[in-house]
Each structure stands twice: as structure tokens, then as C-alpha cells.
């Protein structure tokens with residue numbers, strides 16, 4: 001792992017970073033030199049404090065995962081499920097900024113791409129742009145820093161403070177085993193996209209997004225129905241232009257729609273969830289139901305699975321998505337008894353579990369997380385297991401190639 005030998009104190013707010021880095025080999029000492037950029041600080045002064053990190057890159061391989069979704073679409077819940085698959089809880093950096101958006105566990109570091117907002121709340125208001133607009137984000141720095149972490153080099157990443165709406169002084173991020181970059185734009189910039197070993201898009205339909213927003217922002221945060229509607233409407237053009245198109249690049253998409261089991265259901269409580277898995281991705285074999293490649297429709301309710309109205313319907317089969325071949329696993333409805341999920345789990349293949357019933361165990365362990373009784377919880381857990389599997393495969397293939405080159 002990279003070691004930090006020098007770091008100057010940082011005393012700026014609201015900065016844009018530019019960087020230059022020597023391109024030395026992986027085992028040599030590496031020097032990263034970042035200078036703060038031209039943008040004026042909150043007090044109107046341009047900050048130019050330079051800082052230097054000297055690192056020696058180690059042998060650790062950092063696997064990079066991208067998770068894209070709009071705000072309030074279940075990223076945090078998904079991250080909690082993912083971290084749990086690797087064991088241990090994710091916490092903010094110890095002793096750091098209490099408003100940090102980063103979560104660190106033994107294996108994973110999750111960084112929130114909101115930290116690469118180049119315009120703070122006031123700046124966006126002045127320029128009349130939303131946070132979804134690429135002009136409000138620093139993709140050069142995002143690329144430089146994700147690349148550095150992937151190369152085993154620590155970085156000083158800025159922090160966007162959601163409490164104050166300002167850019168806070170940066171925090172040190174060391175290269176983890178698994179780096180998850182989550183937020184609005186992990187697949188927007190092709191340079192960042194190319195760094196991803198696996199990518200996921202959470203595609204929440206407008207109806208469901210609205211229902212979740214009402215549940216959270218009205219019940220928990222005291223917002224009015226009108227203000228929730230207005231905020232969704234205000235974001236929509238930029239969401240459609242810059243966020244939604246990223247799903248075409250994702251290796252897996254979790255699509256969340258209203259149920260089809262109840263005609264004209266607008267409540268958004270029963271969900272139809274589709275796990276769209278791209279074929280031909282290295283280290284990733286799509287999950288299937290009963291028979292690989294066949295189109296299957298299954299109503300598992302009966303002797304082994306308790307279903308109250310409107311029941312559960314699963315289906316699976318090949319489809320085309322943005323011109324790619326995919327396998328789609330779909331679940332409509334919800335479980336009455338969570339432990340009976342084992343019945344469904346035992347009919348799925350390629351789920352990358354380490355033992356029989358691991359999915360059911362994970363869901364039961366976190367039954368309080370939203371979506372544990374429907375396809376969102378099931379598919380998020382499956383993708384968590386897949387990411388663990390991808391990580392182990394990447395490490396194994398790296399070790400194999402090292403052994404082979406040592407022998408040659």
C-alpha cells in the first residue's frame with residue numbers, strides 16, 4: 001500500500017484542484033503534486049496552497065466499482081448491503097470531518113462523487129446550474145484521483161459538505177481493496193468509466209422515486225408534498241440529459257417499477273424489480289432461474305412459499321438492452337416471511353454464494369433495511385455477492401500472471 005511521507009496543511013475552501021503526477025512504474029516511488037486551482041474561495045480569494053504527497057506504490061490491487069443513481073434512490077442502502085457481504089460495518093474516516101461523505105470498512109472504501117462538485121451551493125445558484133450538470137463537477141480531478149487510487153496511491157480528496165453546501169478541506173483516502181465510487185456521474189466521463197472493473201445503475205422509475213421521496217422527505221424531513229414534486233420536476237431535465245443515459249454503460253442495472261400484479265397501482269408499495277445483467281463481461285456470469293438461456297416464468301407461491309395478495313411472480317430470460325445481450329431476472333411482489341426466501345434462492349444459479357442460503361442469511365441479518373422483502377433487497381444482495389466474486393477473480397488472475405511472469 002502507498003505510504004504518505006509529506007502532506008502540507010490545507011487551508012482552503014471551495015477549491016478546484018489541478019494535478020500533475022510523475023508516471024513511474026508501480027514499484028517505484030511516486031510523487032503526486034496537486035495545486036489548488038483558479039476558483040475563488042468563499043471569501044473571494046483564489047487559494048493556491050500547494051500540497052505534496054509522496055507515495056511508494058505497493059502490490060495491492062484496488063478493484064473499482066461504480067454505482068450510479070439519482071439522489072434518494074437507495075445508494076446508501078445498497079452500500080450497506082454490499083459492505084455487509086464483505087463483513088464488518090462501514091464508518092466515516094476516524095477523527096475526520098464529521099460531515100465526510102466517505103465510508104470505510106476493512107475491505108471497502110465508498111467515496112461519494114458529490115465530493116467532486118466544482119461549484120458549491122451558492123456557485124450553482126449564481127450560475128443557474130444544478131448539481132447534475134457536468135459543469136458543476138470536476139471530472140478531471142475525479143479521473144486523476146480514481147486512477148491514482150487504482151494505481152495504489154493515496155489522494156487528498158475534497159469534501160462537499162451537504163450541511164453547509166460548501167467545499168470543505170480535503171480528506172486523505174488510502175487505496176482500499178475495493179473502491180466504490182457512488183453518485184450521480186460514475187459512468188459519465190469515459191476516462192472514469194474506463195477505470196471501472198464493474199458498474200451498476202439503480203434505475204428507479206418516476207412513480208417509485210416519487211413514492212420513496214414522499215416517504216422520506218415528507219415523513220422524516222417534514223417537506224411538503226408540493227416542494228417534493230417541485231424538486232423532482234426541477235431536476236428532471238438534467239436527470240434525463242446527464243444521469244439516466246449512463247445506464248447504457250452499466251454491467252448491471254436494477255430497475256424498480258410499479259407492480260403489474262395489481263392493475264393501476266399507484267401506491268408504489270409493491271414493486272416489480274428487474275435485474276438486467278450484461279452478457280460477456282469479464283468475471284461476471286449472470287444469474288439465472290432454473291435453466292440458463294431459457295425464458296422462464298414462475299409463481300413460487302404454494303406449499304413452500306407463503307404469499308398473501310397479490311403474490312409473487314418471478315421470471316428470467318435473455319433480452320436486448322441498448323443493443324447489448326443481457327439476461328433479465330425479474331421479481332414482482334413481496335415475501336410475507338423472509339426466511340422462506342431460501343426457497344427462491346435454492347432455484348437460482350450463478351449466485352456466487354459461499355454457502356447454501358447465504359442470500360437469505362444476508363437479508364435476514366438486515367431485515368430492517370428498506371426493500372428486504374422484495375426484489376430490491378434480493379437483487380442488491382446478489383450484486384453484492386457478485387462484486388465479492390469479481391474481486392476474488394481479479395486478484396486470482398493477477399496472482400496467476402505474476403507467478404507466470406516470475407517463472408518466465
Ligand SMILES: Nc1ncnc2c1ncn2[C@@H]1O[C@H](COP(=O)(O)OP(=O)(O)OP(=O)(O)O)[C@@H](O)[C@H]1O
Pocket residue numbers: 069070071072073074075076077078212213215216370371372376377
Ligand atoms: N428498496 C427500497 N424499498 C423501499 N424504499 C426504499 C428502498 N431503498 C430506498 N428506499 C427509500 O428511499 C430513501 C433513500 O434511500 P437511500 O438513503 O438508500 O438513498 P440514497 O440514494 O443514498 O439517497 P441520498 O443520495 O439522498 O443520500 C430511504 O429512506 C427509503 O425511504
Ligand SMILES: O=C(CO)[C@H](O)[C@H](O)COP(=O)(O)O
Pocket residue numbers: 070071114121131132161162163165184
Ligand atoms: O443530487 C445530489 C447528490 O446527492 C445533491 O442534490 C447534490 O449533491 C447537491 O447537494 P445539496 O442539495 O446538499 O447542495
